[in-house]
Amino acid sequence: MNDLLACDGFDVMDQLSEIDLPTQVLWGSEDMVTPVKYADYLTEHLQNARETIIPGGSHFFQMEEYKTVNEEIENFMASLQ
Numbered sequence: 001m002n003d004l005l006a007c008d009g010f011d012v013m014d015q016l017s018e019i020d021l022p023t024q025v026l027w028g029s030e031d032m033v034t035p036v037k038y039a040d041y042l043t044e045h046l047q048n049a050r051e052t053i054i055p056g057g058s059h060f061f062q063m064e065e066y067k068t069v070n071e072e073i074e075n076f077m078a079s080l081q
Helices: 002-009 013-018 036-045 066-079
Strands: 023-028 049-054
Touching: 013 036, 023 036, 023 066, 036 049, 049 066
Parallel strands: 023 049
Antiparallel strands: none
């Protein structure tokens, strides 16, 4: 329970625009814990972000669609070179 309370109390949304590093925002389209609107918000407020929504992915899309996630990360890293 304390973990959830700590997460709920952590809010740096007003500082996102200060981050100017390339950022890959990966999100599951069916995430019920943190819906896609939060990915959209991050992408909109980070200076240099790119968003990829994993179709059908839940909150655990990294495990469900690990091949797609790995490919997206590899593509993102290659774009930085």
